[in-house]
Amino acid sequence: MKTGLFGKVMWTIYMVAIMGFLLAPLVFVVYYSFLPTAFFKLEWQGVSLRWYQAFFTSDVFMPALRHTLLIAALVVPVTLLVALPTTHLVASGHVRWLGQALTVPVVVPGVVTGIALMGFFALLSVENALLRLVIGLTLYCLPFTMRALNAVYSGLDRRPEEAARDLGAGPARTYLTVTLPQLKAGILSGAILAFVEAVDNFSIAVFMADTATKTLPIAAYDHIRDFDDPTVAAMSTLLIVLAFVLVFVLEKTVGLERMIRDK
Numbered sequence: 001m002k003t004g005l006f007g008k009v010m011w012t013i014y015m016v017a018i019m020g021f022l023l024a025p026l027v028f029v030v031y032y033s034f035l036p037t038a039f040f041k042l043e044w045q046g047v048s049l050r051w052y053q054a055f056f057t058s059d060v061f062m063p064a065l066r067h068t069l070l071i072a073a074l075v076v077p078v079t080l081l082v083a084l085p086t087t088h089l090v091a092s093g094h095v096r097w098l099g100q101a102l103t104v105p106v107v108v109p110g111v112v113t114g115i116a117l118m119g120f121f122a123l124l125s126v127e128n129a130l131l132r133l134v135i136g137l138t139l140y141c142l143p144f145t146m147r148a149l150n151a152v153y154s155g156l157d158r159r160p161e162e163a164a165r166d167l168g169a170g171p172a173r174t175y176l177t178v179t180l181p182q183l184k185a186g187i188l189s190g191a192i193l194a195f196v197e198a199v200d201n202f203s204i205a206v207f208m209a210d211t212a213t214k215t216l217p218i219a220a221y222d223h224i225r226d227f228d229d230p231t232v233a234a235m236s237t238l239l240i241v242l243a244f245v246l247v248f249v250l251e252k253t254v255g256l257e258r259m260i261r262d263k
Contacts, residue, residue: 026240033233051234061235064219071130071215072198075137079194080187082138083145088175090146091153106143110203113140118207132208133215140204141197145190148250152186192246200239 032040036048055061105113117136126132156179164174202217209218216239220232 029233029236030240032230033237035230038229051230052238054229054231055234055238058231060214060219060223061216061231064214064216067213068199068215071133071137071213072195074130074134075141075198076191076194078134078138079141079145080191083142083149083190084180084183084187086142087146087149087153088179091150091156105140110140110201114204114207117204121208129208129210129213133205133213136204136208137198137201140201141194144193144197148189148193149183149186151189152183156182189250192250196243196246 033051034047034049035041036046036050114136117132117139121132121135160178160182161174164178165171169177199215200217201215202221205215206218206221209215214222216235220235224232
């Protein structure tokens with residue numbers, strides 16, 4: 001009895017230590033973003049929004065933010081248009097190998113995928129950086145969106161589909177009027193995952209972008225290479241807040257545990 005209690009206490013301490021280790025960098029970034037000075041000090045210096053103002057008035061970060069949001073606004077619908085029919089085919093059991101093949105961008109390091117795409121676009125003489133970014137990030141986001149849709153498909157009630165087919169509805173009409181409305185949670189979750197990846201990706205975007213289409217991660221990398229101030233920490237804090245909000249939405253729509261366990 002005592003041994004069991006001791007084990008539970010030690011396990012709790014271990015988990016708290018692991019969570020503290022993982023969250024400590026986030027706490028540091030948030031704290032650093034509110035410093036009134038450019039240099040980090042352990043002693044309390046007060047709170048300042050100076051670096052948030054610097055971010056929102058920057059001639060570098062604001063164009064990068066606009067480019068990032070434009071790219072995300074294009075990547076999300078394109079990814080969904082590809083993921084919806086593909087996931088339906090995979091879930092129906094017709095082309096399961098396709099679902100496995102499309103997980104390759106998740107397994108392969110992003111740098112390798114970025115270099116491969118750069119060579120592919122160079123071979124095809126694709127010079128439009130925006131087009132390269134949209135295609136490259138869509139390929140990278142597709143497995144994440146499909147996973148969210150698969151999580152919904154795994155618990156889908158097939159009886160309404162069968163009833164619609166028995167009443168004479170064709171495959172297309174059945175999908176649009178019966179199946180698709182049941183996928184709202186998966187569509188929302190897949191869109192959120194695609195949006196996060198499109199906004200946050202560096203390893204692929206850095207090989208696709210040019211000087212006129214820098215995204216936020218690329219602009220942040222350029223800034224910390226030349227300057228030493230908390231402006232990037234302020235940007236990171238805003239992204240952390242956005243990530244927490246989106247994770248909360250995912251939990252309320254599909255459920256994180258259901259997505260993780262989905263095969």
